[in-house]
Amino acid sequence: MKSKLLIGAVVLAVGIAIVGVREYTGIEKVSGGKVKNETVVEVPRVSTAPETKKYDKEVGEWASAMVTLLSEPMDDPKLGEANNDEGFEYYLKAQEVIWAFPTHLIAEDKEIEKEHSNLFLLSSYIGHNQFVRTAHLDPNGQAKEDTSLSDQWKPTDDDMRQAFEYMKQIVYDIDVEVNHGGEGETFGVTHLLNGDKTSEMEDFVTGKSSRIGWND
Template sequence: MNKKIFLGTVIVVIVIAVFGVLEFIGFTPITASEESAADDRIVVSKVPEYYAEEFGTWASKVNTMLSEPFDDPRLKEAKYDIGFEYYLKAQEALKEFPYPLIPLGDDIHNDYNNLVLLSGYINHYQFARTGHLGPNGEAKEATELADQWKPADANMHQAFKFLKQMVNDLDIAFNHKGEGKVFGVTYLLSGEKVSQIDELMKGNYSEAN
């Protein structure tokens, strides 16, 4: 009996000692929700600090714009046509990009080229889906004809998806020191899926890629 009491006392002392050490070193247990959030974090290579702050300002502003409802009266006139929203947002995304501040030979130049390609691709599809109403692009923004536009196809949806993903990754790069959840579609962060954008441009893209 005395042995059992003694053994129990020893165990209690050890447990108290362990928690005392953990508290001393500042250990905080991770809850289930916190562990899940931590697992979602992806730490990527450190981004150079020489980029002008204009890049961060642009990325933050455009990342928000692409993810929220677009405030443009033309979109309302077009009865919130999704392809037209892509078209308007793609145009807006590049308006304030600080192109003159790109360092010579920097990876961000390649990313800018892809942003231009995606924006142009979306522009092309807006032209294609309205071409039957005007062969020279007359109906691209003719919102009174929106109910006659062809539906946005899978390529247009994917182009806009890539555009959003790129801006997200650049926002992580410029405003969060390269640390955060990324989609891997930028040269700046050595993304493993950059080639998928090229595949889309060539007409070879597949979700399975």
């Protein structure tokens, strides 16, 4: 009886050992007593989540700085000399947005190129409007930045305000996309985020929508 139990235990132990080897080596016994090798290849899982687009660091730094510039009072001696004239502040800020833009990166990204184009047109419109406000003082544009004449400049009109507002919105949306991975509230005025108000904004930029001042 003991012999039978001992033999049974040995058979069981050998069986477990064989199973362990088969699992480790991938050896499988098939019909006819033949043995074949199986190579098990684990296929890595492919993520279906959309990849976050990477932007040049300079674009992110520009966007962050411009959000601050456009949303806070401007510390510029010229603005103080002009008694903090509303339209003149728009003019100075719009110039800074374009001057500070890393233009050498435009060719690398078509969407960034579109945003820069719209910002440039808005800046040009604001600059033109500043000229219109001062043309009665000097038709050659010299009064545009002559702060000694600021009390004689024409009032800032609603279209100039709207142009500046669109500029702020574009910069804000670019910042959300570039620095925050597209997460957050947006104004919907950029190609980067497929904004639903981009066409409306561009109609204003190109003069298709009703506005005053551009053709004055």
